[in-house]
Amino acid sequence: MNLLEHLVRPQTRERVSAHHTGRVNLYRLKWLRPFVKNRWPQFILRAVTLAGFIFTIAVGIFGSRVGSHNFAIIFVWIAWWTALKLGFIPLGGRSWCSICPIPLPGEWLLRGGIFKAGQKLGLNRRWPRWLRGTWIQSSAFLLIGIFSAVTLTNPRVTAWVLAGLFLLATGLSIVFEKRSFCSYICPIGGFTGIYAKTAPVEVRVIDKSICATHRPKTCYQACPWGIYPVALTDSSACGLCMECLRACPRDNLALNIRPFGDDLQSAAPARRLDEAFFSSVMLGSALAFAAVFTGPWGALKTAAYAIGSLEWVVYAAGFMTLNLGVLPGLFTLAVSLSNRAEQQTTLRTAIACQGADVASYAQALLPLGMMSWVAFTLSFALPKAHYVLSVISDPFGWGWDLFGTAGAEVYTGLTGPAQILQIGALLGGLVWSVSVTRKKTPDWRANLPVVVFFLIYTMVMLWVLI
Amino acid sequence: MAGTIAARLRRALPLIGVVAAVLLAAFIPLPVPTPDPIERTIRVEASRFAYQPGIIRANRGDQITIELTSVDVVHGLSVDGYDVELQVDPGRVSSVSFITNNEGTFRLRCSVTCGDMHPFMVGKLQVGPNTLLMRAGFLSVMLTAIGLSRSTRLGRWGK
Numbered sequence: 057m058n059l060l061e062h063l064v065r066p067q068t069r070e071r072v073s074a075h076h077t078g079r080v081n082l083y084r085l086k087w088l089r090p091f092v093k094n095r096w097p098q099f100i101l102r103a104v105t106l107a108g109f110i111f112t113i114a115v116g117i118f119g120s121r122v123g124s125h126n127f128a129i130i131f132v133w134i135a136w137w138t139a140l141k142l143g144f145i146p147l148g149g150r151s152w153c154s155i156c157p158i159p160l161p162g163e164w165l166l167r168g169g170i171f172k173a174g175q176k177l178g179l180n181r182r183w184p185r186w187l188r189g190t191w192i193q194s195s196a197f198l199l200i201g202i203f204s205a206v207t208l209t210n211p212r213v214t215a216w217v218l219a220g221l222f223l224l225a226t227g228l229s230i231v232f233e234k235r236s237f238c239s240y241i242c243p244i245g246g247f248t249g250i251y252a253k254t255a256p257v258e259v260r261v262i263d264k265s266i267c268a269t270h271r272p273k274t275c276y277q278a279c280p281w282g283i284y285p286v287a288l289t290d291s292s293a294c295g296l297c298m299e300c301l302r303a304c305p306r307d308n309l310a311l312n313i314r315p316f317g318d319d320l321q322s323a324a325p326a327r328r329l330d331e332a333f334f335s336s337v338m339l340g341s342a343l344a345f346a347a348v349f350t351g352p353w354g355a356l357k358t359a360a361y362a363i364g365s366l367e368w369v370v371y372a373a374g375f376m377t378l379n380l381g382v383l384p385g386l387f388t389l390a391v392s393l394s395n396r397a398e399q400q401t402t403l404r405t406a407i408a409c410q411g412a413d414v415a416s417y418a419q420a421l422l423p424l425g426m427m428s429w430v431a432f433t434l435s436f437a438l439p440k441a442h443y444v445l446s447v448i449s450d451p452f453g454w455g456w457d458l459f460g461t462a463g464a465e466v467y468t469g470l471t472g473p474a475q476i477l478q479i480g481a482l483l484g485g486l487v488w489s490v491s492v493t494r495k496k497t498p499d500w501r502a503n504l505p506v507v508v509f510f511l512i513y514t515m516v517m518l519w520v521l522i
Numbered sequence: 523m524a525g526t527i528a529a530r531l532r533r534a535l536p537l538i539g540v541v542a543a544v545l546l547a548a549f550i551p552l553p554v555p556t557p558d559p560i561e562r563t564i565r566v567e568a569s570r571f572a573y574q575p576g577i578i579r580a581n582r583g584d585q586i587t588i589e590l591t592s593v594d595v596v597h598g599l600s601v602d603g604y605d606v607e608l609q610v611d612p613g614r615v616s617s618v619s620f621i622t623n624n625e626g627t628f629r630l631r632c633s634v635t636c637g638d639m640h641p642f643m644v645g646k647l648q649v650g651p652n653t654l655l656m657r658a659g660f661l662s663v664m665l666t667a668i669g670l671s672r673s674t675r676l677g678r679w680g681k
Contacts (some may be wrong), residue, residue: 123638134641209638352630352646354572361571361639433551439631440641441601471602471629483665490669500670511666515659522627522655 116215120453193246427485
């Protein structure tokens, strides 16, 4: 019996369904359970992020106009963005969503209190069926990409974008039920959602037969995301808010640590083309962001920054072509060739029946996509870390030195190891994606076209970063 | 007994393959030329937020002189891995000489705040051929082949 099993209450082991083998239910850890069960620890974290969010908007508007001297730019796009891609998502899935400040005021307003469950106020309309899926989130991410050189570097623009998201989330929560904004609009929600499938954390029902006999469905009533936990097949939609665990009177929900990428091993083939498209947009965006922000091509940076100019129009057209044409087109072609090899059909027949296959193979885009974002982040996180120290002491860029770190200087001694880490991340993502591809069919000839697509993408990304 | 050893070996085959591929990629001698060191003078034009040229190539042991000019605001130039630091006013020339003792890829960075995109004003110094990229490319092909092979169980991760 290992140490973790010692910490788990005996009844857990008696009530473990087949789905829960190879997992550790953190909600049974005696020392951790009170922190999850009680709403106060989560509220304190949410209060901190909400205060930080409002402070960030204020600093963005009133602080220095120079991005590298302004807390809003450095904390949002270097500290938080790095923490999200290197910590929150790879290790915790949608854990950031559980403390994200953007939907909180609207949610508290409609509940009529901070700790009250369920929705009491507002129009409570259902989100239109034709707007469901991740299409809007994909579009929002493409929009961010086109304007990224300004959005990510200009404090005023960053502040107004954050304020706009804040108002939009609050406004939508008055009209639509639950967390419609987070589920269908927020680009970061979409980003964390699809990559949450690769993370080693999940909330799942322990024994579904117990739920079948429990008529009030308190978990569903309490869930701010509108999810019935029994129906969860992957972690992309669950915001890890823990309300279902708190609401279950029969203690039948688990907060599991599981193997990485477990959702991608599911036997049921994925059918969602919207997620396939979003996965492709994420690949393209990682490549474009890496080229613009960490590449040595000055003309590309200048074009991305000069919004409204002819150069920018050419850059935007190239960005859209990459994301809407080149990558989805090449991937679809690869899936067609894979289908042809697997089914021994003509290429025309293979193309005709491939919508579901594209969605299914697109699951394999997720590991490579996530590790590409990790590799891109490593390229700038270490050399830019001194900016974080600097703005802690001088958030507004007004010449303060509150903690004596305002003059922190760039440290480039880790550049060499960072390159090795970037290579490791990309190659790890490549091997992981290849392994997910093999889930569809063990025939290497059938998988070869899709795997070659992954290999070419990895090599291009390596060329941009190294 | 022999069957058990064979089964264990079969299970360990992917791991052995990965380790062998990593070692091969890391240490295989590459047929790259080693030209004699020379002196190079490179004029670099800085503007918001670009260096022109963005990529400087040199061989190991070269004596490099960078002449930095600026066409708009005050810019700087530092090189990761080298003790190089320059600053230049618009319309002026500032220069520095150093010997490229360290092989590899190094970022040039603007060291004077010059506007919104300043943190991302970077260029590249390439000393010698980019062997790290070659080795990474070679390793990616090897690992893909291992991952794709029917004889491996890499596809069973997490199960």
